[in-house]
Amino acid sequence: MAELIRLQKYIAECGICSRRAAEEKIESGKVFVNGKTATLGIKIDPDRDKVMVDGIKITTKRRKKIYIMMNKPRGYITTMHDERGRKCVSDLLYDLNERVVPVGRLDRDSEGLLLLTNDGDLVYKLTHPKHNIPKVYTAVVRGHVKPETLEILNSPMEIDGYITDSSEVLILAEKEDRTSLRFILYEGRNRQIRKMCEKVGLEVLRLKRVAIGELRLAEVKSGKWRFLEEDEVEYLLSLGDLDVRD
Numbered sequence: 001m002a003e004l005i006r007l008q009k010y011i012a013e014c015g016i017c018s019r020r021a022a023e024e025k026i027e028s029g030k031v032f033v034n035g036k037t038a039t040l041g042i043k044i045d046p047d048r049d050k051v052m053v054d055g056i057k058i059t060t061k062r063r064k065k066i067y068i069m070m071n072k073p074r075g076y077i078t079t080m081h082d083e084r085g086r087k088c089v090s091d092l093l094y095d096l097n098e099r100v101v102p103v104g105r106l107d108r109d110s111e112g113l114l115l116l117t118n119d120g121d122l123v124y125k126l127t128h129p130k131h132n133i134p135k136v137y138t139a140v141v142r143g144h145v146k147p148e149t150l151e152i153l154n155s156p157m158e159i160d161g162y163i164t165d166s167s168e169v170l171i172l173a174e175k176e177d178r179t180s181l182r183f184i185l186y187e188g189r190n191r192q193i194r195k196m197c198e199k200v201g202l203e204v205l206r207l208k209r210v211a212i213g214e215l216r217l218a219e220v221k222s223g224k225w226r227f228l229e230e231d232e233v234e235y236l237l238s239l240g241d242l243d244v245r246d
Helices: 007-013 019-027 089-093 120-127 147-153 192-199 230-237
Strands: 031-033 051-053 067-072 111-117 135-142 168-174 178-185 204-212 225-227
Touching: 007 019, 007 031, 007 051, 007 120, 019 031, 019 120, 067 089, 067 230, 089 111, 111 120, 120 230, 135 192, 147 168, 147 192, 178 192, 192 204
Parallel strands: 111 204
Antiparallel strands: 031 051, 067 111, 067 225, 135 178, 135 204, 168 178
16 A cells, blocks of 8 residues: 555646646545545545546656746746636647646746746745745836836835735846836745836837746747757756655
């Protein structure tokens, strides 16, 4: 008999989604164990129990972990399927025969570095705020940015009822009618940079993620992807200790 593990951890290890997303699936009744609707907090025996997620039987056996870097273009939704028929990042993976999930999100109008993997533990680590992994973005905004505006952007801000952590924002370049900014975020809430800029009256014309930690988007054309090199994978796995809770 194998060691019992929490159901949400097993789902993440199968590469279906992160642990937090697995918990949501369990709570919404989309997970079955041995034919019965699963409940949050149960443990399973991977060698004996039959687990179904969204109607599909899952398993960790003989699965090779895959790590992908994509240069997401504007106009694509960061999801593997969209019920409204909009273009998804999965459409750009037509020649990949393995199931992967995005690590975090880039909104439809944003572009740049997007990681995809079937390693659920890595998804959890790179998306959970407690690990403080910096994400670097370049944003082009309309007009000039005043020193007092830059000071506000670098400070905690109230957005949608929560207080953001301090960000690192600096001016990269200025032209007659626009300014290029670099943002370094450690939490990455939904549309955070756009909402920060809106808060101080700045219109975002273009937003691109260029790095996650020291992993930079390089030599990958828009709409294309590649497998990560071994040293890149080792770097991502080294970013703090993986959560090993039951």
